[in-house]
Amino acid sequence: MLQRWVHTLWALLLLASVAQAQFQFFENMFGGHRQEHARQEPQNVASDSSWYQKNWEGARCNNYLCPGTLACVHFPHHCPCPHDTVEEKVELGEGSAVCVSKGGYKPGEAARKIELARKGLI
Structure with missing residues (x-):
């Protein structure tokens, strides 16, 4: 009985790991790592004038x-x-x-x- 329970537990763990690997595969395949990749690349400048305004207001000139x-x-x-x-x-x-x-x-x-x-x- 104990041996059967151990085999069942191993089978469940094997199925869980296969399911996890499958979800990771599809997540990677369909762009799940795009956000992670975007964090590594520099961001484009904002399309509004906030960057310019911030630098204008911070500039000191007599x-x-x-x-x-x-x-x-x-x-x-x-x-x-x-x-x-x-x-x-x-x-x-x-x-x-x-x-x-x-x-x-x-x-x-x-x-x-x-x-x-x-x-x-x-």
């Missing part, structure tokens, strides 16, 4: 805080371009400036094109 780069400068037209490797800052006069994509292969090509456009030549 002069002018540039809205695009959060750089602290003396005058608004001194703000750097956010992507200075691919943008060129062109001062338009009267203390204003814009950042435009670098054009051509020569330095100052973007400024030359803006000046031509201002004169109505292009």
